[in-house]
Amino acid sequence: MTIVDKLKEKLHLGGNSKSVASESPAVPPKSSASSNPAVPPKDASPVATKDSLPDLPETEVFDHEKVTVIFVLGGPGAGKGTQCENLVRDYGFKHLSAGDLLRAEQTREGSEYGDMIKQCIVEGQIVPMEVTVKLLENAMRDTLAKPPSVSSELSSAWEGGKGRFLIDGFPRKMDQAIKFDEAVCQSSFVLFIATTEEVMLERLLERGKTSGRSDDNEESIKKRFKTFEETSMPVVDYYRSKDKVVEASIDSSPPVQEVYQAVRAAIDPRLGVTAPQPVSGIPEPVAAVEPVHDEPAVLGKPL
Ligand SMILES: Nc1ncnc2c1ncn2[C@@H]1O[C@H](COP(=O)(O)OP(=O)(O)OP(=O)(O)O)[C@@H](O)[C@H]1O
Ligand SMILES: O=c1ccn([C@@H]2O[C@H](COP(=O)(O)O)[C@@H](O)[C@H]2O)c(=O)[nH]1
Secondary structure (H helix, E strand, O other): OOHHHHHHHHHOOOOOOOOOHHHOOOOOOOOOOOOOOOOOOOOOOOOOOHHHOOOOOOOOOOOOOOEEEEEEEOOOOOOHHHHHHHHHHHHOOEEEEHHHHHHHHHHOOOOOOHHHHHHHHHHOOOOOHHHHHHHHHHHHHHHHHOOOOOOHHHHHHHOOOOEEEEEEOOOOOHHHHHHHHHHHOOOOEEEEEEOOHHHHHHHHHHHHHHHOOOOOOHHHHHHHHHHHHHHHHHHHHHHHHOOOEOOOOEEOOOOHHHHHHHHHHHHHHHHOOEOOOOOOOOOOOHHHOOOOOOOOOEOOOOO
16 A cells, blocks of 8 residues: 555545556655655745645546536635525535635544645645545535435435535635546536625634634735735636636625625526516516525526
């Protein structure tokens, strides 16, 4: 068994993907002074060496004809998680936050990646994509094996191997976008929400009073803004160039419910949603319907 195989076994990151690197002889990391191969030297940007990272599959693991993936992007504190909660309730999505998965892996006992993730998060840096993509792949597999309970109107979204995921805060870097679309599941579209740095800073500092997050402080927040502009906005632009962003941006400055109205109006046409039935029972055209927030969306054909 190679070092890579052993690491994967310890990490529970193996999945059922075809391993290429694990067949090669293990090459110990050269640049890290740490005994943990995934931890970068203190003065370097936190990059793990290729050998210490999980292998990823080469072709799509989940059939995008059955499994719908929507990426939810926006700056730190723009309100992605908040809007996802609403969408889960009304559309029967499974919400997967890349940040939450990384934080869970960071504190998982025995994780070889814990220190690296911790350092990346506090520095506002992007964790090497192999780790995040594998965590997402595993979470999707687990969810499809045990689908969430949804209302009867929405149950068809999870039948016969089908599923629908909101992947929040991912992809943050071009390599992640390309790898996920190619090897995990081709994404359907991107929901992009945006507000000013001033608003995001205020929200995050407020959240930081109770969140316990190591990056909800002014120093980390500024670094996260920089990474978002330099590394993550090109991802949004890339999807925009492929006409996969629902709107140029949804302004997330107004109150939550107002933002949610804009979110629903933007995603419904892409989802093929038929309007929630009005009291009279006569369906109205989608464009004319003011979203009814407490009613589930009736989903049309898969994307
Ligand atoms: N429209 C809004 N108006 C006021 N406060 C909001 C709004 N949307 C979200 N918030 C608050 O702002 C904070 C950040 O929101 P949220 O956690 O949803 O952002 P996020 O984009 O997921 O952040 P991160 O990228 O850091 O995980 C939360 O405390 C949330 O309650
Ligand atoms: O794809 C990703 C997503 C997140 N990260 C790291 O996690 C933190 C926090 O992310 P939130 O979405 O705000 O919860 C982010 O700043 C990155 O350090 C990542 O590396 N890759």
